[in-house]
Amino acid sequence: MIMEIKKYITENEPRMLEELFSLIRIPSISAKPEHHDDMLACARRWAQLLLEAGADEAFVMPSAGNPIVFGQKTVDPKAKTVLVYAHYDVMPAEPLELWKSQPFEPEIRDGHIWARGADDDKGQSFIQVKAFEYLVKNNLLNTNVKFIFEGEEEIGSPSLEGFCREHKELLKADVILVSDTSMLGADLPSLTTGLRGLAYWEIEVTGPNRDLHSGHFGGAVANPINVLCQMISQVVDADGRITVPGFYDDVEEVPQAERDMIAHIPFDEEKYKKAIDVKALFGEKGYSTLERNSCRPSFDVCGIWGGYTGEGSKTVLPSKATAKVSCRLVPHQDHHKISQLFADYILSIAPDTVKVKVTPMHGGQGYVCPITLPAYQAAEKGFEKAFGKKPLAVRRGGSIPIISTFEQVLGIKTVLMGFGLESNAIHSPNENIPLDIFRRGIEAVVEFYMNYK
Amino acid sequence: MIMEIKKYITENEPRMLEELFSLIRIPSISAKPEHHDDMLACARRWAQLLLEAGADEAFVMPSAGNPIVFGQKTVDPKAKTVLVYAHYDVMPAEPLELWKSQPFEPEIRDGHIWARGADDDKGQSFIQVKAFEYLVKNNLLNTNVKFIFEGEEEIGSPSLEGFCREHKELLKADVILVSDTSMLGADLPSLTTGLRGLAYWEIEVTGPNRDLHSGHFGGAVANPINVLCQMISQVVDADGRITVPGFYDDVEEVPQAERDMIAHIPFDEEKYKKAIDVKALFGEKGYSTLERNSCRPSFDVCGIWGGYTGEGSKTVLPSKATAKVSCRLVPHQDHHKISQLFADYILSIAPDTVKVKVTPMHGGQGYVCPITLPAYQAAEKGFEKAFGKKPLAVRRGGSIPIISTFEQVLGIKTVLMGFGLESNAIHSPNENIPLDIFRRGIEAVVEFYMNYK
Structure with a gap:
C-alpha cells in the first residue's frame, strides 16, 4: 500500500507542487485589509483544486468576513463522513528583510519548500487534499468527505462560528480532521490531543493630549509609556505566575500520569535553548x-509602540502608548471570563494620571481529544505506517479556537493530524x-482513511 | 535714561524692523540641507548689521558645519568684555497650513511681529544688537562687546564646541550674555538661573533569535518586551524616585530660599492639568x-517599539524590543557619570534570559548661574527698569547644552537674559x-550695560 502511494506521489509531484505554489503565490494575508481581493482569489483557486482532486462539488461561499470554501464527495449516504477543516489565509510576512527568498514566491532549496504558508496552513491542508485525490483516483475512498476552508484563522476566525451555526446540516459529519498542528520531531511523530485557548487584548494608555517637551514637563507629568511598562510588569510575578485575580480558578492541575508521560518525551533543553539562542x-x-508551553x-506582549521610534534621539514625553498582549489559556479556562478578568485587573491597577482603554481583540477556548476516539486511533495507525513509530499523544501550546467552537456548535470532535515541525518556522521569516x-503526510492521511470505519 | 531710550527706539523703529525683517526673510532652516545657501546669506546679513550697529569689525567664519558670525567692538582693552551668544538658524516652519501669515514674510498684526524666528532667536538676538547700537551711537558703552552667532543651535550645535576650543583667545570675555530663553510672563519678568542636563540612551533587548509562535513557546521562553517593561518599570519607584544606585549622589537639595521663591510663583495647577488634559x-x-519640572x-521613555504593531492581532513572542529613554539631570550631576551608572544598573537588573544592550545617545550638563554674579545683578536691574518689577530667579526644565560647554571650554559663566513668552509659540506655527x-527688551539690555562694571 505505502509503496503504491509513494509511486503515485513520485509520478505526480511536479504537478502537485505547481498546484501548491499557485496557492502560495496568492498573498492571502487576512490581517491586512489591502489583501481583500487576494482572499477571494485564493478561495476560488482552492475550489478549483478540490474539484480537480475529485470532489463532486466545490463552492466559494459568503460569510460575514472572508469567503469560505466548501467541497464534498459522497460515496455512500450511509457511510461515515469526515469533515476536513483548514484555512487558506496566512500570517503577514514581516520582517521581510529576514527572508532568504521571497515569501510569496515559493522556492525549493535543500529539500524544503520555502514560503509563507508552506506549512501553515496551505502546505498542510494540501497534504489532506492530495491524500483525498489518491483515494478517489484509485477508487479506495470508503467514507464521505467534506472540506471547509476558511480565510480568517490567523485573525481569530471571527466569521466561522456564525457560518457553522447557519450551515449545521451542510457540515454534518462524524469527525473533523485538521492538519494544522505539529509533531515533536520528524523522528518523534506525535498527535496533538490538547490545545491551549487564547485571549488577546489591545491596551491603549493616553497621557497628555499632545506630545510634550520632556525638558519642560518631564518629572511633573506621568509618561504613558512608563505607565504602560509599569502595568505590564505587574501581570506576571517573579515566579512566572499571572497575577490577575481569579485567573487560575478554572485551571485543572496537570494529572500526574500526564506529567509522567511528558517527562518521558525525549527533550534536550540545551538544544532547545541553542536553537533559539537564549542562555x-x-x-x-x-x-x-x-x-x-x-x-x-502564559502571558506575552505581542507588540508595543509609542513615542519617537525613528533614528537618533528626540526628547519627548509622548501622548500615547499601546501594547498588544495575549494569554494562552488551558482547557476549562473560559476565554470570555478571562478576557473580562484581565480588563478589570488592568483598569484596577491603572493610575489616575492617564486614561487606559483595554480592547478585547479575540479569543478561543482550549480543547482536549480523547485517545479512545475511533478516528484518533485511525490517525495513530496512519502515523505509524508513514513514520514507522506509534505517535505520542501530547498537548500543545498553540490555539485553534475554532476546534472547541466545532465541538460546541456542531457537536463534533476533532482529530488533529498535524505534520508541522518546529523548524518549519511558521509565523516567522523563512517558513x-x-x-x-509533505510526502509522508500524504501517506499518513491515506492510511487514516483506510483504517477509519 | 529710559525716556531717552524710548525716544531712540520710536525714532528708529521703522528702520530697525526693516533690518530685522531682512534677517527673517532668509529661511535659515538648519535642519534642511536644501537651505545650505540661506545659512551663508543669513550669516553675511548679520555681519553687515553688526557693522552698521557699531561693531569695529565683523566676520563670517567657517566652522565644521554652518558658518559662524563673529563681531566685536573694543572700547578699552582694560574694560570688561561681554560676549553675546545667539543663533541665526531657525526651526522648520511645518505644518505650513496652520500659519495665519507666511512664516518667512514677517507681518505686524495686533501689535506683534509674526514670523518664524520672530522670537527664536532672530528677534531676541536683534534686541541685543539694537541695545548695543544705542549705546555706541550715544557714546555710552563702557565695556568691550563681542558677538558670536551660530547657525546650528536648532540641530544641537554640533560644530560650536570645536569652534570654541580653536578660538579660545578670540572668545575671551568676562561673561556671556544670551537672549534665547523665556520669562514666566510679560507681567512676571524672570531670569533663568538654572537649566537641566540630559542623558539619553537606547536599550535593546534581544530574546530568541527570531519571532516565535506565542502558542508553542509562550510560557517557556522569556519575552523581550515583557522583560523590557519589567526593567523600565524598575527605574522609577512608587515615590517617583529614580532607583539607579548613585543617581542622586551629586544632586544638590534645592535650597529652602529657592523653594520659598518657587512657592510664590503664581501657578494654577488645575489650569496646567486642563491644558494638557490629564486628571x-x-x-x-x-x-x-x-x-x-x-x-x-526625571526619567522618561521617549519611544518604545517591538513585536507586531500593525492592525489586528498577531500572536507572536517577538525576538526584540527597543526603547529610547532619557533623564533630565540637574546641575552638578555629570551626564557622563550618570550615563555609566544607568547603563550599569540596567545591565545589573537584566535577567540572563535575554541579551541587553544599552547605547548612550547624547548628553549635556546642567547649568546654574549664581545670583551673586555681578553680571546677573546687572541683568536683574535691567529687567527691573524695563518691566517695573524685580525679576524672579527661576530654574527651567529644558536643556541648552552649549551653555555648560561654554563654562567647561571657555571657563565663562552665562547670564540668560531671555525675553520670550510661552505665547510666542517658538518651534510652532504662528511664532x-x-x-x-521687543522695545522693553532693548531697554533692559541697555540698562544691563549701564549697570555692569
Whole structure:
C-alpha cells in the first residue's frame, strides 16, 4: 500500500507542487485589509483544486468576513463522513528583510519548500487534499468527505462560528480532521490531543493630549509609556505566575500520569535553548519547559509602540502608548471570563494620571481529544505506517479556537493530524516544509482513511 | 535714561524692523540641507548689521558645519568684555497650513511681529544688537562687546564646541550674555538661573533569535518586551524616585530660599492639568510641580517599539524590543557619570534570559548661574527698569547644552537674559513677539550695560 502511494506521489509531484505554489503565490494575508481581493482569489483557486482532486462539488461561499470554501464527495449516504477543516489565509510576512527568498514566491532549496504558508496552513491542508485525490483516483475512498476552508484563522476566525451555526446540516459529519498542528520531531511523530485557548487584548494608555517637551514637563507629568511598562510588569510575578485575580480558578492541575508521560518525551533543553539562542529559559515555577508551553497558561506582549521610534534621539514625553498582549489559556479556562478578568485587573491597577482603554481583540477556548476516539486511533495507525513509530499523544501550546467552537456548535470532535515541525518556522521569516514530510503526510492521511470505519 | 531710550527706539523703529525683517526673510532652516545657501546669506546679513550697529569689525567664519558670525567692538582693552551668544538658524516652519501669515514674510498684526524666528532667536538676538547700537551711537558703552552667532543651535550645535576650543583667545570675555530663553510672563519678568542636563540612551533587548509562535513557546521562553517593561518599570519607584544606585549622589537639595521663591510663583495647577488634559499629575514625592519640572531630575521613555504593531492581532513572542529613554539631570550631576551608572544598573537588573544592550545617545550638563554674579545683578536691574518689577530667579526644565560647554571650554559663566513668552509659540506655527516686549527688551539690555562694571 505505502509503496503504491509513494509511486503515485513520485509520478505526480511536479504537478502537485505547481498546484501548491499557485496557492502560495496568492498573498492571502487576512490581517491586512489591502489583501481583500487576494482572499477571494485564493478561495476560488482552492475550489478549483478540490474539484480537480475529485470532489463532486466545490463552492466559494459568503460569510460575514472572508469567503469560505466548501467541497464534498459522497460515496455512500450511509457511510461515515469526515469533515476536513483548514484555512487558506496566512500570517503577514514581516520582517521581510529576514527572508532568504521571497515569501510569496515559493522556492525549493535543500529539500524544503520555502514560503509563507508552506506549512501553515496551505502546505498542510494540501497534504489532506492530495491524500483525498489518491483515494478517489484509485477508487479506495470508503467514507464521505467534506472540506471547509476558511480565510480568517490567523485573525481569530471571527466569521466561522456564525457560518457553522447557519450551515449545521451542510457540515454534518462524524469527525473533523485538521492538519494544522505539529509533531515533536520528524523522528518523534506525535498527535496533538490538547490545545491551549487564547485571549488577546489591545491596551491603549493616553497621557497628555499632545506630545510634550520632556525638558519642560518631564518629572511633573506621568509618561504613558512608563505607565504602560509599569502595568505590564505587574501581570506576571517573579515566579512566572499571572497575577490577575481569579485567573487560575478554572485551571485543572496537570494529572500526574500526564506529567509522567511528558517527562518521558525525549527533550534536550540545551538544544532547545541553542536553537533559539537564549542562555536561560523562564516560566512558571514548579513546571518543566514542556509543561509550561503546553499545559499551563502564559502571558506575552505581542507588540508595543509609542513615542519617537525613528533614528537618533528626540526628547519627548509622548501622548500615547499601546501594547498588544495575549494569554494562552488551558482547557476549562473560559476565554470570555478571562478576557473580562484581565480588563478589570488592568483598569484596577491603572493610575489616575492617564486614561487606559483595554480592547478585547479575540479569543478561543482550549480543547482536549480523547485517545479512545475511533478516528484518533485511525490517525495513530496512519502515523505509524508513514513514520514507522506509534505517535505520542501530547498537548500543545498553540490555539485553534475554532476546534472547541466545532465541538460546541456542531457537536463534533476533532482529530488533529498535524505534520508541522518546529523548524518549519511558521509565523516567522523563512517558513518552510520538508518535502519528505509533505510526502509522508500524504501517506499518513491515506492510511487514516483506510483504517477509519 | 529710559525716556531717552524710548525716544531712540520710536525714532528708529521703522528702520530697525526693516533690518530685522531682512534677517527673517532668509529661511535659515538648519535642519534642511536644501537651505545650505540661506545659512551663508543669513550669516553675511548679520555681519553687515553688526557693522552698521557699531561693531569695529565683523566676520563670517567657517566652522565644521554652518558658518559662524563673529563681531566685536573694543572700547578699552582694560574694560570688561561681554560676549553675546545667539543663533541665526531657525526651526522648520511645518505644518505650513496652520500659519495665519507666511512664516518667512514677517507681518505686524495686533501689535506683534509674526514670523518664524520672530522670537527664536532672530528677534531676541536683534534686541541685543539694537541695545548695543544705542549705546555706541550715544557714546555710552563702557565695556568691550563681542558677538558670536551660530547657525546650528536648532540641530544641537554640533560644530560650536570645536569652534570654541580653536578660538579660545578670540572668545575671551568676562561673561556671556544670551537672549534665547523665556520669562514666566510679560507681567512676571524672570531670569533663568538654572537649566537641566540630559542623558539619553537606547536599550535593546534581544530574546530568541527570531519571532516565535506565542502558542508553542509562550510560557517557556522569556519575552523581550515583557522583560523590557519589567526593567523600565524598575527605574522609577512608587515615590517617583529614580532607583539607579548613585543617581542622586551629586544632586544638590534645592535650597529652602529657592523653594520659598518657587512657592510664590503664581501657578494654577488645575489650569496646567486642563491644558494638557490629564486628571492627575505624577512626580517625585515631596516636591511641587514647578520644582519637579525644573530643579529635580526625571526619567522618561521617549519611544518604545517591538513585536507586531500593525492592525489586528498577531500572536507572536517577538525576538526584540527597543526603547529610547532619557533623564533630565540637574546641575552638578555629570551626564557622563550618570550615563555609566544607568547603563550599569540596567545591565545589573537584566535577567540572563535575554541579551541587553544599552547605547548612550547624547548628553549635556546642567547649568546654574549664581545670583551673586555681578553680571546677573546687572541683568536683574535691567529687567527691573524695563518691566517695573524685580525679576524672579527661576530654574527651567529644558536643556541648552552649549551653555555648560561654554563654562567647561571657555571657563565663562552665562547670564540668560531671555525675553520670550510661552505665547510666542517658538518651534510652532504662528511664532511671534509682541512689539512691546521687543522695545522693553532693548531697554533692559541697555540698562544691563549701564549697570555692569
